[in-house]
Amino acid sequence: MAPNTPLLYAVIGNPIEHSRSPLIHRAFARQLGIDLTYEKIWAPIDGFEETVTAFIKRGGRGMNVTVPFKLQAFDLADRHSERAQRALAANTLVFPESADEPIYAENTDGVGLVNDLAFHDVDVAGGRVLILGAGGATRGVLAPLLHEAPQELVIANRNPDRAHGLVEEFSDAAGDCLLSGCPLAEIEESRFDLIINATPASLSAQLPPLPDGLIGAGTAAYDMAYGAEPTVFMEWAEARGARALDGLGMLVEQAAESFAIWHGKRPDTAPVREQLRQAIREAAAERAAED
Numbered sequence: 001m002a003p004n005t006p007l008l009y010a011v012i013g014n015p016i017e018h019s020r021s022p023l024i025h026r027a028f029a030r031q032l033g034i035d036l037t038y039e040k041i042w043a044p045i046d047g048f049e050e051t052v053t054a055f056i057k058r059g060g061r062g063m064n065v066t067v068p069f070k071l072q073a074f075d076l077a078d079r080h081s082e083r084a085q086r087a088l089a090a091n092t093l094v095f096p097e098s099a100d101e102p103i104y105a106e107n108t109d110g111v112g113l114v115n116d117l118a119f120h121d122v123d124v125a126g127g128r129v130l131i132l133g134a135g136g137a138t139r140g141v142l143a144p145l146l147h148e149a150p151q152e153l154v155i156a157n158r159n160p161d162r163a164h165g166l167v168e169e170f171s172d173a174a175g176d177c178l179l180s181g182c183p184l185a186e187i188e189e190s191r192f193d194l195i196i197n198a199t200p201a202s203l204s205a206q207l208p209p210l211p212d213g214l215i216g217a218g219t220a221a222y223d224m225a226y227g228a229e230p231t232v233f234m235e236w237a238e239a240r241g242a243r244a245l246d247g248l249g250m251l252v253e254q255a256a257e258s259f260a261i262w263h264g265k266r267p268d269t270a271p272v273r274e275q276l277r278q279a280i281r282e283a284a285a286e287r288a289a290e291d
Contacts, residue, residue: 008059009262010039012051013066017042020276021064024255027275028267048072056095062262063093064255070107070136078102083110086143086173089136092258106261109137110144112254113224117194119253119269120245122220124148127193131155132184132208134162137198137224142166143173150194152178156187185209191216195237197223202231215240223247228284248280249273 011021017040025038041063043051048069055063065073070089074080077090079102084090090105117124129150131138134157146153153174157163163181171179182188189211201208202225215221221237226246234244252269260266 004035005059007034007036007061008039008055009036009062009064010041010055010060011064011066012041012043012048012055012069014043014045014068016040016066019066020251020279021066021255023276023279024252024272025259027272028256028259031267031271032263032265034263034265043069049076052076052093061095062258063095064258065091065093070140074105076103077105079104081106083107083143086170087136087140089140091140091254092261094261106258107140108254108257108261109140109250110142111257112250112252113141113196113222114144114148115253115257115269116245116247116249117220117222119249120220122194122222122245124150124194126151128191129153130187130192130195130214132195132197132210133157133199134159134166134181135198135200139166141196141198142170146170146173146175146177146179149175150177152180154187154192155179155181156184157181158184187211187214189213192219195219195221195242197221197225197231197233200225202233205232207232207236210236212240215242217241219243220245224250226251226280228280248276252276 011019019040022038029036070091073090073093084105084107087107090107092106092108094104125148127150134155155163155166160183167179167181192214202223219242221242222245223231223233224247225231226248238244252273256267256269
C-alpha cells in the first residue's frame with residue numbers, strides 16, 4: 001500500500017444497504033485520529049470467498065461480516081479466536097499483509113452484548129437469565145454470557161431440540177450456572193432478572209408467546225433488534241414494569257471490539273451511540289416525510 005493511503009476496511013453482507021457499520025467505524029477513526037476508508041460490500045450468496053479475495057487484493061486490511069456470511073467467514077479463516085470457535089461463526093476478519101500469513105477470524109457479538117449490558121448497569125452475575133431463540137444469535141453470545149456467571153440461564157426455542165443441543169454443547173462453559181433449555185411455549189412462569197430476545201420476531205413486529213410472570217421488579221428486557229421506535233418485545237416488557245433496552249448499543253460495542261482488534265486502540269462508545277441513535281431517528285423522519 002502506498003504511503004499516506006488510508007487503511008481499507010469494509011462490512012460485507014447480503015443485503016448490506018441498511019448497515020450502519022461505516023458510520024460507526026468512521027466515527028471511531030475520527031475520534032482516535034486514524035486515517036481509514038470503510039466500505040459496504042454486497043456479495044452474492046454463492047460468491048462470498050471470491051468477493052473477499054478481491055477485497056484483499058485491493059489492499060483490504062479487515063472486514064466485518066454480517067448475515068448470511070458469518071459461517072462462511074469462519075470457514076474461510078485459517079486461525080480462529082476462542083470466541084469464534086465457540087460460536088462456529090465470525091463477524092470480524094483480519095487480513096495479513098503477506099499472502100503467506102493466515103486470515104484470522106474473531107466473533108465480537110457476545111462481548112458486544114456483555115459490554116452493552118455493563119454500559120446500562122445490568123449485572124448478569126448471580127442472576128436468572130432467559131434467552132429467547134436458539135439460532136446463530138444465541139450461539140454467538142452464549143459463552144460470553146456464561147462467563148459472567150449467572151446463577152441460571154434458560155434457552156427457550158420453538159424447536160426445543162435446538163435449545164437442548166446448545167445446552168449440551170456449552171455445558172462445559174456453564175461452571176456453576178444452571179443451564180437448561182425448554183420449548184418457547186412452555187417457559188416456566190417465574191421471574192427472570194434478564195430476558196434477551198434473540199429471535200428475529202421483532203423484525204416482523206411479532207411477539208413470541210410469553211407469560212406475564214417472567215417480569216418482576218428490576219427485570220431488564222433486552223431485544224437484539226433496534227430501530228427508531230421500541231420493538232413490540234420492548235413495549236410488552238415495559239408495559240409489565242421491565243426496563244427495556246434495544247440492541248443498538250450491542251452493535252456499537254461489537255464494532256468497538258473489532259476496531260480495537262484492527263487498530264490496537266479502543267474508542268469511546270458513548271458519543272458514537274448517540275450519533276447513531278440520532279442518525280436512525282433522522283432517517284425514520286425522512287421516510288415518514290416521503291410517505
